Amino acid sequence: MTATPAGNRRTLLCADAVLPMTPGDPVITDGAVLVSGDTIEAVGPRSQLEQQAPDAEGREYGRAVLMPGLINTHSHSGLLRGTAEELPVWEWLQQYIDPMHRVLRPDEAETASWLCYAESLLAGTTTSVDMWRYMAGSARAAEQLGNRVVMVPYVGEAEGHDYFDTLDDNERLLDQWHGGAGGRVQVWVGLEHQSYATPAACRRAVALSHHFQTGLHTHSNEAEIERAESLRLHGISPIRALEKLGLLSPERVLLAHCVWLDDDEIRALADYNVGVAHNPCSNMKLASGSAPVEAMIEAGIAVGIGTDGEKENNNLDMFEEMKFASLLAKLRNMDASAWRSWDVLRAATIEGARALGMAHQIGSLEPGKQADIIAVKADTPRMTPFIPSGPLQNLHYNLVHSTLGGDVAMTMVAGRIVTENQVLLSGDLPAYIDEANAAAVRLLTRRDDWLASQKEVTSLA
Numbered sequence: 001m002t003a004t005p006a007g008n009r010r011t012l013l014c015a016d017a018v019l020p021m022t023p024g025d026p027v028i029t030d031g032a033v034l035v036s037g038d039t040i041e042a043v044g045p046r047s048q049l050e051q052q053a054p055d056a057e058g059r060e061y062g063r064a065v066l067m068p069g070l071i072n073t074h075s076h077s078g079l080l081r082g083t084a085e086e087l088p089v090w091e092w093l094q095q096y097i098d099p100m101h102r103v104l105r106p107d108e109a110e111t112a113s114w115l116c117y118a119e120s121l122l123a124g125t126t127t128s129v130d131m132w133r134y135m136a137g138s139a140r141a142a143e144q145l146g147n148r149v150v151m152v153p154y155v156g157e158a159e160g161h162d163y164f165d166t167l168d169d170n171e172r173l174l175d176q177w178h179g180g181a182g183g184r185v186q187v188w189v190g191l192e193h194q195s196y197a198t199p200a201a202c203r204r205a206v207a208l209s210h211h212f213q214t215g216l217h218t219h220s221n222e223a224e225i226e227r228a229e230s231l232r233l234h235g236i237s238p239i240r241a242l243e244k245l246g247l248l249s250p251e252r253v254l255l256a257h258c259v260w261l262d263d264d265e266i267r268a269l270a271d272y273n274v275g276v277a278h279n280p281c282s283n284m285k286l287a288s289g290s291a292p293v294e295a296m297i298e299a300g301i302a303v304g305i306g307t308d309g310e311k312e313n314n315n316l317d318m319f320e321e322m323k324f325a326s327l328l329a330k331l332r333n334m335d336a337s338a339w340r341s342w343d344v345l346r347a348a349t350i351e352g353a354r355a356l357g358m359a360h361q362i363g364s365l366e367p368g369k370q371a372d373i374i375a376v377k378a379d380t381p382r383m384t385p386f387i388p389s390g391p392l393q394n395l396h397y398n399l400v401h402s403t404l405g406g407d408v409a410m411t412m413v414a415g416r417i418v419t420e421n422q423v424l425l426s427g428d429l430p431a432y433i434d435e436a437n438a439a440a441v442r443l444l445t446r447r448d449d450w451l452a453s454q455k456e457v458t459s460l461a
């Protein structure tokens with residue numbers, strides 16, 4: 001089986017329910033989406049669209065839901081799944097993650113992206129923000145596999161953090177890949193964390209984002225200790241520190257986590273039109289805390305949902321992430337009605353697009369937008385009863401709380417079908433899994449060797 005090339009031909013996707021994720025949360029029963037080339041031409045009742053495009057190739061999904069592909073606003077390619085467990089975030093970084101970055105090789109970084117992009121597509125994620133290393137390899141993976149990706153290098157430019165990618169690497173990637181793969185690959189400016197960069201490097205990062213008219217992405221306000229350190233060292237909150245360094249000034253800024261925020265910081269994020277990636281699984285797993293999502297949304301901030309990496313989660317399943325987002329909000333507020341399911345679905349689609357400054361292009365099924373569409377099976381025990389509309393409508397609740405990524409029957413990106421019936425059509429998944437298993441052993445062995453060498457240095461000193 002090969003992936004369907006987009007071309008300019010027209011395809012009519014039909015299913016028992018279509019969720020356009022447009023204002024008012026409509027559901028079109030017995031609906032259809034007409035795709036022309038890489039673009040959505042029309043969305044509506046099946047009978048109407050069949051008349052409109054009698055020549056289109058029909059694809060019938062039956063008892064299923066057609067909806068926009070999910071947008072993962074914060075992730076990392078990686079090979080450490082299940083090998084970095086049970087430590088709070090700061091110790092976890094020092095013991096597991098930063099030593100891995102010291103020894104990571106470009107071929108291993110590329111192997112990780114092939115694996116993670118395949119995993120994402122199979123689970124219905126059509127767009128990912130990926131903060132990773134040596135990302136020319138990631139771009140090659142995205143070009144072939146067909147996903148949409150915002151590539152953000154992990155940049156460190158300060159003493160003690162010089163083993164990360166550099167701003168020179170970031171600039172080279174911008175030159176080579178920004179707008180690549182027919183526009184599916186975007187490159188932003190990345191910083192691992194503002195404390196991993198000197199003030200001069202921060203200024204250069206901002207200048208690069210202005211020069212290339214692109215966004216900037218970093219982690220912020222993740223752990224309570226990070227906030228305490230900012231106050232101790234600089235006498236200001238982390239968000240005001242970002243502001244002082246100029247890092248809120250690019251036209252599009254996306255911050256991951258934003259767990260520990262005060263009211264002044266929430267106002268600043270809204271004033272600068274900063275987008276936020278909320279990562280509930282990661283925040284629970286690393287015991288970081290519970291982000292004030294409701295207060296951010298009330299302030300007008302675009303809040304998307306992200307899985308974070310394989311090492312913080314341990315999967316890249318945005319359906320599962322929606323469930324955790326919903327449940328964490330209910331627990332945080334001790335209110336079973338907190339974060340309505342429609343709003344959680346919006347965070348994983350159109351609000352995620354807004355957080356990336358891409359809402360004109362993706363995030364909903366509307367004529368003129370990119371054809372990033374998934375079909376979700378509803379003929380399964382966990383989606384029964386299937387009530388897409390009417391007074392007993394349960395579809396939105398079950399998409400958030402019942403569905404898993406493995407229920408995705410079809411993933412289309414830019415008009416090209418890249419997975420069908422949980423088979424990756426655009427690449428060789430068994431080969432990527434074999435390569436990732438081999439690469440992970442090499443990487444973990446070198447990480448252990450490096451950690452052992454540090455112990456020797458310490459004991460000699």
Ligand SMILES: [Zn+2]
Pocket residue numbers: 074075076219256308309
């Ligand atoms: Zn992260």
